[in-house]
Amino acid sequence: MKTLTGAQMMCEALIAEGVDVMFGYPGGAIMPFYHALPEYPQLRHILVRHEQAAGHAAEGYARTSGKVGVCVATSGPGATNLVTAIADAMMDSIPIVAITGQVVTSLIGKDGFQETDVTGITQPITKHNYLVTDVRDLPRVFKEAFHIARTGRPGPVLIDVAKDTQNARGVFEYPESVDLPGYKPNYDGNRRQIKEAANLLNQAKKPLIMAGHGILLGHASVELREFAEKTGIPVITTLLGISCIPEDHPLSLGMPGMHGWVHVNRAIQECDVLFTIGARFDDRVTGKLDTFARNAKIIHVDIDPAEVGKNVITAVPIVGDAKRVLENLTEIVNANEHSEWLNHIRDIQATRSKRQRDPESGMFTPHHVYAEFTRIMQGEFRVCTDVGQHQMWAAQLIEYMKPHTHITSGGLGTMGFALPAAMGVQVACPNEEVWAIAGDGGFQMNLQELATVVQESLPLKICIINNGYLGMVRQWQELFHERRYSATPMWSPDFIKLADAYGIPGVRVERAEDVAEAIQQARSTNGPFLIEFVVEREVNVYPMVAPGASISDMFEDPNEVEIEDVVAVK
Amino acid sequence: MKHTLVALLRDQPGVLNRSVSLFRRRGFNIESLTVGHTETPGISRMTLVVDGDTTSVEQVIKQLYKLIDVLKVSDVSQDPNVTRDLLLVKVYAPPAKRSELMQLADIFGAKIVDVVPDAMMIELSGSPEQLDRFVDLIRPFGIRELVRTGCVAMTRGASTVSGPYQNQEFRAA
Numbered sequence: 001m002k003t004l005t006g007a008q009m010m011c012e013a014l015i016a017e018g019v020d021v022m023f024g025y026p027g028g029a030i031m032p033f034y035h036a037l038p039e040y041p042q043l044r045h046i047l048v049r050h051e052q053a054a055g056h057a058a059e060g061y062a063r064t065s066g067k068v069g070v071c072v073a074t075s076g077p078g079a080t081n082l083v084t085a086i087a088d089a090m091m092d093s094i095p096i097v098a099i100t101g102q103v104v105t106s107l108i109g110k111d112g113f114q115e116t117d118v119t120g121i122t123q124p125i126t127k128h129n130y131l132v133t134d135v136r137d138l139p140r141v142f143k144e145a146f147h148i149a150r151t152g153r154p155g156p157v158l159i160d161v162a163k164d165t166q167n168a169r170g171v172f173e174y175p176e177s178v179d180l181p182g183y184k185p186n187y188d189g190n191r192r193q194i195k196e197a198a199n200l201l202n203q204a205k206k207p208l209i210m211a212g213h214g215i216l217l218g219h220a221s222v223e224l225r226e227f228a229e230k231t232g233i234p235v236i237t238t239l240l241g242i243s244c245i246p247e248d249h250p251l252s253l254g255m256p257g258m259h260g261w262v263h264v265n266r267a268i269q270e271c272d273v274l275f276t277i278g279a280r281f282d283d284r285v286t287g288k289l290d291t292f293a294r295n296a297k298i299i300h301v302d303i304d305p306a307e308v309g310k311n312v313i314t315a316v317p318i319v320g321d322a323k324r325v326l327e328n329l330t331e332i333v334n335a336n337e338h339s340e341w342l343n344h345i346r347d348i349q350a351t352r353s354k355r356q357r358d359p360e361s362g363m364f365t366p367h368h369v370y371a372e373f374t375r376i377m378q379g380e381f382r383v384c385t386d387v388g389q390h391q392m393w394a395a396q397l398i399e400y401m402k403p404h405t406h407i408t409s410g411g412l413g414t415m416g417f418a419l420p421a422a423m424g425v426q427v428a429c430p431n432e433e434v435w436a437i438a439g440d441g442g443f444q445m446n447l448q449e450l451a452t453v454v455q456e457s458l459p460l461k462i463c464i465i466n467n468g469y470l471g472m473v474r475q476w477q478e479l480f481h482e483r484r485y486s487a488t489p490m491w492s493p494d495f496i497k498l499a500d501a502y503g504i505p506g507v508r509v510e511r512a513e514d515v516a517e518a519i520q521q522a523r524s525t526n527g528p529f530l531i532e533f534v535v536e537r538e539v540n541v542y543p544m545v546a547p548g549a550s551i552s553d554m555f556e557d558p559n560e561v562e563i564e565d566v567v568a569v570k
Numbered sequence: 571m572k573h574t575l576v577a578l579l580r581d582q583p584g585v586l587n588r589s590v591s592l593f594r595r596r597g598f599n600i601e602s603l604t605v606g607h608t609e610t611p612g613i614s615r616m617t618l619v620v621d622g623d624t625t626s627v628e629q630v631i632k633q634l635y636k637l638i639d640v641l642k643v644s645d646v647s648q649d650p651n652v653t654r655d656l657l658l659v660k661v662y663a664p665p666a667k668r669s670e671l672m673q674l675a676d677i678f679g680a681k682i683v684d685v686v687p688d689a690m691m692i693e694l695s696g697s698p699e700q701l702d703r704f705v706d707l708i709r710p711f712g713i714r715e716l717v718r719t720g721c722v723a724m725t726r727g728a729s730t731v732s733g734p735y736q737n738q739e740f741r742a743a
């Protein structure tokens with residue numbers, strides 16, 4: 001019978017799982033795999049400049065394509081460099097498979113060169129992980145790994161393969177199915193509970209839908225919209241839920257939480273039924289827990305039973321897949337409208353959105369950038385943001401129209417995410433316009449990836465919001481730490497020259513008047529382009545709920561003025 | 571309140587480690603933990619005694635279930651059950667004290683498993699409370715060394731924790 005090496009089996013398994021691209025970085029313990037790789041030209045390998053970027057790129061790929069993202073690294077430092085991205089994928093339920101090489105079996109446990117216990121290190125930050133030391137286990141492990149990563153609540157799975165196992169030979173028979181008696185995700189919500197939810201919604205006077213990442217992960221945008229439209233219930237979208245409903249939809253209200261809109265947080269506090277689906281009541285959403293949604297009965301739909309009842313007391317728990325539960329629910333729930341309730345929220349919104357920074361002040365702020373971006377792009381884009389002020393503004397101010405167009409690191413809040421994740425997004429959507437938006441701080445955490453962008457001819461548009469600070473931390477220092485700007489002022493290199501060194505064209509924009517032209521220039525450039533927006537240094541993201549405070553207690557921009565003619569779109 | 575949890579685990583690498591570190595991560599204090607074979611080859615049984623309110627115990631059960639190789643978890647505290655702990659204790663026992671100790675052991679149904687001129691090793695299995703009482707009584711003699719295995723538990727009656735994973739032979743019998 002024909003035999004293959006373990007490394008060949010790994011490639012065959014990837015192909016069997018429908019993988020066509022991976023992001024990685026070679027090294028000693030993974031060399032047999034890289035040796036086999038050229039025999040499989042259908043497997044595209046993208047060489048990153050740091051393994052963390054391989055992880056984020058795999059995430060970006062998975063976050064947009066809905067397929068499993070794959071990243072590869074060697075043992076020891078290669079594997080530990082993946083850790084942040086794996087943790088990020090765990091927090092945001094992203095299906096990725098991370099493949100790492102391990103030292104030869106005889107050296108495992110002996111502190112061999114570049115040995116780290118990567119299955120041990122990643123145990124709490126993976127959905128599951130494997131150490132493979134017997135070539136006969138490889139097909140089953142790959143089959144299980146991809147199955148576990150993509151089903152149920154998705155998440156990262158790591159496969160650590162000893163070097164001698166990659167070299168060993170065996171017969172390759174890829175299993176058709178998995179045998180995991182302890183792993184049976186529940187997709188169909190309990191009928192009785194769904195009925196109870198429908199009853200509660202039918203009786204509600206001020207119902208509200210809180211839609212989270214689960215809608216996007218479960219590809220349930222259409223079902224969400226149908227459900228909202230039939231019931232007339234307004235929809236709020238968590239940071240990771242953004243783009244699951246078109247933001248110009250009459251029922252779409254925007255984002256809740258720490259930097260959510262006043263009218264959205266107010267709606268949470270006033271609603272009588274909060275229908276939450278695919279969201280996990282993160283503290284950045286709820287604020288002080290015991291004051292959250294205090295007038296509401298909560299219906300919580302989630303695919304992960306452990307999320308239900310974890311943070312809030314639930315009146316109706318439903319464990320199931322967002323799409324299926326919504327379908328079932330829409331079928332039985334009464335058609336309704338809630339115009340009075342909706343108008344009430346819109347009224348709050350109307351008085352608030354007039355409160356904006358005075359455009360006469362002459363300050364150039366990210367608000368100008370995002371307003372122009374939204375106006376020019378008309379919803380035809382995918383945006384990857386980094387972490388910080390620019391991220392919150394991008395969530396608030398850019399208008400997202402299509403699912404999976406807003407990609408960000410939510411749960412872990414990983415600076416350095418935007419650029420590598422955007423590479424993965426661009427690889428998944430080669431013909432779409434993909435923008436990486438980062439702060440001056442976060443951009444410098446993974447800027448080495450500009451080389452990958454060029455080597456792989458990725459036509460990414462890169463946008464740096466340069467405020468000369470670790471802005472979000474500076475904001476907290478201003479508000480809660482006596483303005484003591486400890487370790488937040490940040491010097492940066494000349495980003496345009498830097499881009500130039502990589503052969504990437506770019507412009508620096510220092511005035512609101514020049515924003516549109518720069519965006520147009522980026523769009524009309526074939527290939528990558530970088531814009532540095534040098535914005536006002538000390539501007540804060542508002543509205544804001546202080547950490548640990550109730551979402552009823554929001555504070556707004558003290559510098560805002562009431563004006564009709566607002567700069568920002570929303 | 572104390573809860574006794576019984577979990578069935580597939581014998582896969584790391585499954586015990588995963589379970590235990592889950593308790594640490596979620597801030598759970600384990601009072602006792604034991605693992606051993608079951609009626610089914612390849613499946614181990616973990617018995618845990620934890621202290622916590624019902625909601626947090628429920629959360630831990632759900633988190634345990636999320637582990638791929640955890641097959642079944644039940645909280646048996648509310649069901650009539652038999653809970654047993656095993657004690658080995660080495661007591662200071664000069665010849666003058668021996669008979670008194672042996673009497674005590676006898677009352678509790680404990681076994682003397684080793685005797686040397688100055689010491690005695692006693693073995694006792696029973697409910698944790700029973701063991702506590704015994705230890706209190708022999709403490710004045712001078713305990714040199716003591717070890718307890720931690721609890722194992724089984725519900726009374728014909729039904730089993732394993733449910734669908736239960737041994738075919740047993741079902742036939």
Ligand SMILES: Cc1ncc(C[n+]2csc(CCOP(=O)(O)OP(=O)(O)O)c2C)c(N)n1
Pocket residue numbers: 386387388389390391413414415416438439440441442443465467469470471472473
């Ligand atoms: C890897 C990492 N380190 C530190 C932080 C803490 N942190 C959150 S926001 C922020 C400032 C980000 O600064 P910048 O990238 O310039 O974005 P800005 O807030 O100025 O828009 C920092 C340091 C983080 N989220 N991630």
Ligand SMILES: [Mg+2]
Pocket residue numbers: 439440441465466467468469470471
């Ligand atoms: Mg900054």
